[in-house]
Amino acid sequence: MRVVTDIKNFKKTMNNIVNYSYGFLDGVDKGKPIFLQNLGRGVIKALGQYIDVNARANPKALHHVYEWYRIGSPAARLFDIDFVVNKNGLNLFSNFKQSRSMSNDATRPFFDKAKIMEQGRTVTIKPKSGSVLKFDSAGQTVFTKKSVNVRNPGGDEVQGSFEQVFDEFMLRYFKQSFIRSSGLYNYIKKPTLFKKNIRAGSRMGRPKGINTGFAWIANARIGVE
Numbered sequence: 229m230r231v232v233t234d235i236k237n238f239k240k241t242m243n244n245i246v247n248y249s250y251g252f253l254d255g256v257d258k259g260k261p262i263f264l265q266n267l268g269r270g271v272i273k274a275l276g277q278y279i280d281v282n283a284r285a286n287p288k289a290l291h292h293v294y295e296w297y298r299i300g301s302p303a304a305r306l307f308d309i310d311f312v313v314n315k316n317g318l319n320l321f322s323n324f325k326q327s328r329s330m331s332n333d334a335t336r337p338f339f340d341k342a343k344i345m346e347q348g349r350t351v352t353i354k355p356k357s358g359s360v361l362k363f364d365s366a367g368q369t370v371f372t373k374k375s376v377n378v379r380n381p382g383g384d385e386v387q388g389s390f391e392q393v394f395d396e397f398m399l400r401y402f403k404q405s406f407i408r409s410s411g412l413y414n415y416i417k418k419p420t421l422f423k424k425n426i427r428a429g430s431r432m433g434r435p436k437g438i439n440t441g442f443a444w445i446a447n448a449r450i451g452v453e
Contacts, residue, residue, distance in 0.1 A: 241430050241431075243433070244429060244430050244431060244432065244433035245426065245429060245430050247433040247434040247437065248425075248426065248429030248430065248432070248433055248434060248436055248437035248440075249429075249437060250434060250437065251429075251433065251434035251435065251436065251437020251438040251440075251441065252422055252429075252437040252438070252440055252441035252444075253437075253441060254434075254437070254438050254441065255437060255438040255439060255440060255441025255442035255443075255444075255445070256441040256442070256444065256445045257441075258438070258441075258442050259441065259442040259443070259444075259445040259446040260445060261313055262445070262446040263445045263446060263448050264313040264317065264318045265313055266446075266448065266450055267318060267412075267448075267450055268311035268313065268318050268320070269450075270410060270450035270451075270452045271311070271318070271320065271402070271406070272309040272310065272311060272320065273452045274397075274406055274410070274452045275309055275320070275394070275397050275398075276302065276305070276309055277302075277452075278393070278397045278401060279293070279305075279307075279390070279393055279394070279397075280300045280301070280302055280305075281300070282393050283299050283300040284299065284300035286385075286389075287299045287300070288383055288385045288386070289385040289386060289389040290386075290389055290390065290393065291382070291383075291386070292306075292341060292342050292345035292346060292382045292386050292390075293305065293306045293307050293324070293342045293346070293390050294306055295327055295328065295329040296327070296329045296330065296331050296332075297329075298329075305325075306324055306325045306326075306327055306341065306342040307322050307323065307324055307325065307342065307390065308322060308323050308325060309321075309322045310322075310323075320398070322390075322394065324340070324342040324343045324346070325342070326339070326340070326341075327341040327342070338381075342390075344381065344382075345380075345381055345382030345386045345387075346382075346386065346387065346388065346389070346390050346391070347387065348380055348382070348386070348387030348388070350378065350379050350380070351378045351381045352378075353378065355372075355374075410449075410450050410451050410452055411449045411450065411451045412448065412449070412450055415448050415449050416448070419444055421440055421443060421444040422440060422441075422444065425440045
């Protein structure tokens with residue numbers, strides 16, 4: 229019995245598979261900015277939800293980053309979360325917004341409410357010319373013509389609490405829960421598109437690898453309800 233092996237065709241197929249694999253990695257690299265954009269949108273949505281849940285669970289610490297009496301409501305947030313994609317990857321940041329509502333004993337919105345309370349800054353309240361300040365203290369109504377210094381207008385638990393929850397999400401929840409709950413872990417772990425197209429890659433080589441890698445990473449599933 230005589231067996232004839234087409235070595236030339238075999239070598240071409242193997243070279244194409246190798247080039248397909250390298251092309252896949254190059255395609256992933258090209259599609260990374262799109263992946264990071266999708267990841268950023270998913271992360272800021274999940275982070276907002278995370279802050280809302282923590283605010284409802286601990287209103288004394290996070291009431292300041294919502295409109296008055298609407299703690300934990302997505303529609304009442306006094307913060308924006310956004311991201312930028314650059315050569316270093318994905319960077320998240322937040323900004324505080326102005327409050328439009330008023331507390332029951334106020335006549336105008338608290339300017340820089342979220343920022344001032346987050347930083348724990350002392351607020352000085354001065355009466356208008358010829359008028360007096362009226363406020364409750366220790367169960368009594370107080371009238372005074374003097375300025376009043378409020379050491380911590382948000383309460384003792386407020387200072388730095390927004391930053392703390394923000395950091396907790398990124399340092400703990402993102403790594404331990406978000407990657408899996410969003411479906412991203414399983415998607416990255418099993419690059420099924422690479423396997424599905426490997427036969428075509430054995431014929432077409434690197435160009436097929438680039439297209440496959442790009443499509444795989446750009447269409448990564450990041451599910452956030």
